[in-house]
Amino acid sequence: MQDFTIATFYRFSPIPKDSLLDVKNKLIEKAEALQIKGLVIMGIEGINTTLAAEKNNLDNFISYVSTFEGFKDLSIKFSSAPVIPFRRFKVQIRDEIVTLNRPDLLPNEKDPSHLSPQEWNEVLKKEQDYILIDTRNWYETEVGKFKNALTPPITEFTDFPKWLETQNIPKEKKVLIYCTGGIRCEKAQVEMKEHGYNNVFQLKDGILKYLEEFPQDQFEGECFVFDHRVAVDQELKPSKVFDLCPHCGQPSKNEITCVKCDTVAKVCERCLSAEAKFETCSKNCAHHYVMNPNKKIRKHTNSISVFRDSKKLILNNTKAASNTDYK
Ligand SMILES: [Zn+2]
Ligand SMILES: [Zn+2]
Structure with missing residues (x-):
């Protein structure tokens, strides 16, 4: 039997408040027709989601999402699993599509502080003068992380800015940040710039994209995911360890x-x-x-x-x- 495909993506692109419900209903209707499972978090900031289905159906669904204004050319992280790691399809409307308690921050996914997996590898391997920070929670970093990364002992992303302040990192220091799929770093980065850190770079599309391109390289262990797989291994297959x-x-x-x-x-x-x-x-x-x-x-x-x-x-x-x- 063929594996199911899992797609993770986000897009910061404003959805008018009065059309949120309408978009939600359209997504539910389409997901039902195509037997899509997973969770969509949406709000006036945009969409953040992980979805799973049979490959063709999932591609159809993603094409459909791309037809909404501002949602073209989505950058998608793919993986696969023999079992769908969600029970149902759900859409949640929230104030923030990734919670930092800063709905006022507006990330710009296109600014040059986003490093591709290739560029990220080059910095890690060729440069020395930087600080590498994992923006995820402690139980995620225990499962796997980039070599030599600082791992904050936080239980929620909202605690990240407070932890960062305790590190006394010089404001001009080159800082590299990463997370699972990139979305936490979008907000972390804007927040950090607001606090005067002016040399911050993030891994574009996170660990999931990095592992697509560079398995068994600078990332060690497995990548925690928020669904029934618990984690994915270096080949992006469901964890056999955790x-x-x-x-x-x-x-x-x-x-x-x-x-x-x-x-x-x-x-x-x-x-x-x-x-x-x-x-x-x-x-x-x-x-x-x-x-x-x-x-x-x-x-x-x-x-x-x-x-x-x-x-x-x-x-x-x-x-x-x-x-x-x-x-
Ligand atoms: Zn326990
Ligand atoms: Zn027992």
């Missing part, structure tokens, strides 16, 4: 056998080292462990579909996953 921890919802890769029911699961290091009850496959087994540590319970069905479903459930209940900004 799952979401059943207890805290963060990416996890330590395989354990549940002390309660013998189901194999992946639990994060933090939980594992915190309490014995977390050496279990689920919140349910952790609960039963606390009630009666020595009594075994029946093993869970461990088929792929159940596995997928539990992943979805976890996704819906976690910090990492409740932050559904597609970046």
